[in-house]
Amino acid sequence: QDETQPRGLRGQAMAALALCGDPGAAAFFRQSLQSLSFELIALAALGSGVIRDSKALELLSSTTTAPSLAARRAACLALVALGSTNALEAVAHALLEGDEELRRAAAEALANDPQEGHAMLRDGATMQDILVRRSAVYGLARVDEPWALELLQDRQVNDDQWIVKNSAAEAIESRSLARDPRVPRPLTPPSETQWLIEYAGKQGMGISPGVPATDILLDAFSDGTIEERLAALERLRRAPGENVVKRIVEAVHSRDSDLREAAYQTLWELASDGAALPSHF
Numbered sequence: 001q002d003e004t005q006p007r008g009l010r011g012q013a014m015a016a017l018a019l020c021g022d023p024g025a026a027a028f029f030r031q032s033l034q035s036l037s038f039e040l041i042a043l044a045a046l047g048s049g050v051i052r053d054s055k056a057l058e059l060l061s062s063t064t065t066a067p068s069l070a071a072r073r074a075a076c077l078a079l080v081a082l083g084s085t086n087a088l089e090a091v092a093h094a095l096l097e098g099d100e101e102l103r104r105a106a107a108e109a110l111a112n113d114p115q116e117g118h119a120m121l122r123d124g125a126t127m128q129d130i131l132v133r134r135s136a137v138y139g140l141a142r143v144d145e146p147w148a149l150e151l152l153q154d155r156q157v158n159d160d161q162w163i164v165k166n167s168a169a170e171a172i173e174s175r176s177l178a179r180d181p182r183v184p185r186p187l188t189p190p191s192e193t194q195w196l197i198e199y200a201g202k203q204g205m206g207i208s209p210g211v212p213a214t215d216i217l218l219d220a221f222s223d224g225t226i227e228e229r230l231a232a233l234e235r236l237r238r239a240p241g242e243n244v245v246k247r248i249v250e251a252v253h254s255r256d257s258d259l260r261e262a263a264y265q266t267l268w269e270l271a272s273d274g275a276a277l278p279s280h281f
Helices: 006-020 025-032 036-048 053-062 069-082 085-097 100-110 116-124 130-140 146-158 163-175 194-202 214-224 224-235 243-252 257-272
Strands: none
Touching: 006 025, 006 036, 006 224, 006 243, 025 036, 025 053, 025 116, 036 053, 036 085, 053 085, 053 100, 069 085, 069 100, 085 100, 085 116, 085 130, 100 116, 100 130, 116 130, 116 146, 130 163, 146 163, 146 194, 194 214, 214 224, 214 243, 224 243, 224 257
């Protein structure tokens, strides 16, 4: 419940509680679904889905109308995980009647149910409502089956609305270009990275070809905009020296939740790679 902690760490705590078999977990998640913190509500929704708590159905259904998109997405995922008729009807209602973001969240969640969920996506892809068809495309993009690809190709060619055609085309392209997200991608050299060149220029510095530019990256990580800090972190994680790790540890306690989360995720990945980290941070 400590919102100063990274979401990833809180998520691990939620998963541990959900999987430990504690009989009080369900009640705790239901209580947390009534919290004023949307981050906690999202975590509680996921926890309720993991343990398939049917008593949380009404709370999860009401969460689909929460102001927080993360909470709505989590609620849709949890309802599909419950898998009951009433739970799936709540997700279907979100797909048919929600705003664009909720419709998409519902469709993407339905992709997790190979029976009723996939059937709903099949039907949704050809319904008269353009928003339902477009949302169904997003759901079908998550279904790794030949029939789903065929249906996406049909929507790309035969749908009479460009917004659906384009969404289907993007989904097909993303499937063809899909790559393992765990495989590191090569980065452009610092001397050819536009945002870093511009940042260095504002500091009255230059970047020579062939140098790692660690000092400039650390400066950007400490004093840049949030976008620059996140971009610097992406590069610094490839060179985890002692000073770099120290700065990343400090960022775990940042007031900015996005930076805090990215720093925590980076430390988790560095630890998995065997990097030396402080015992507590």
